[in-house]
Amino acid sequence: MFTNDKRQKERTGRYGTPRLQYLQELVTQFQNATNEETKERVVANLANFAYDPYNYTFLRQLNVLELFLDCITEPNEKLVEFGIGGVCNSCAEPENAAIIIQHGGIPLAIQCLSSPVKNTVNSALGSLYYLCNNSNRGEVLKPEVIDLINRYATAEATSVSFSNLARAFLEKHVFKSI
Numbered sequence: 001m002f003t004n005d006k007r008q009k010e011r012t013g014r015y016g017t018p019r020l021q022y023l024q025e026l027v028t029q030f031q032n033a034t035n036e037e038t039k040e041r042v043v044a045n046l047a048n049f050a051y052d053p054y055n056y057t058f059l060r061q062l063n064v065l066e067l068f069l070d071c072i073t074e075p076n077e078k079l080v081e082f083g084i085g086g087v088c089n090s091c092a093e094p095e096n097a098a099i100i101i102q103h104g105g106i107p108l109a110i111q112c113l114s115s116p117v118k119n120t121v122n123s124a125l126g127s128l129y130y131l132c133n134n135s136n137r138g139e140v141l142k143p144e145v146i147d148l149i150n151r152y153a154t155a156e157a158t159s160v161s162f163s164n165l166a167r168a169f170l171e172k173h174v175f176k177s178i
Contacts, residue, residue, distance in 0.1 A: 047086035088123035
């Protein structure tokens with residue numbers, strides 16, 4: 001459920017931790033983590049916060065969008081999965097999308113299309129759906145990317161979610177421009 005100031009105040013209570021402070025603690029915990037499991041848990045938690053528009057300003061202020069992108073470059077598949085999940089959860093908002101694009105998010109999302117992890121591919125398809133715009137169409141709509149997304153669109157027997165997301169992407173960004 002989406003949050004607003006009133007709901008947040010009710011949930012936090014008089015002695016609870018304000019949202020910005022809580023998110024800052026998560027970022028600090030990630031930065032100080034010495035093991036992969038802790039990093040995975042924290043990034044998954046941050047990605048869940050990226051669902052709610054109430055948190056967008058905080059996530060930008062704390063550079064969490066950039067943290068998600070950094071996770072996509074890691075060899076750890078869980079960090080990649082949760083990183084692109086955080087990107088996907090937050091990129092429908094234009095200001096977040098601009099930051100993600102500015103920090104190299106498009107090639108990272110394209111790279112995630114070839115992941116062996118289903119959630120990573122789903123999040124990459126969703127991210128590209130929102131990130132593709134008139135100013136970066138050439139970067140996103142490369143023949144090899146369109147070919148891969150076409151294959152996902154016809155893979156209904158393998159994954160209905162791949163197929164549905166891929167078809168939505170093609171309808172919005174490819175077929176409308178023909």
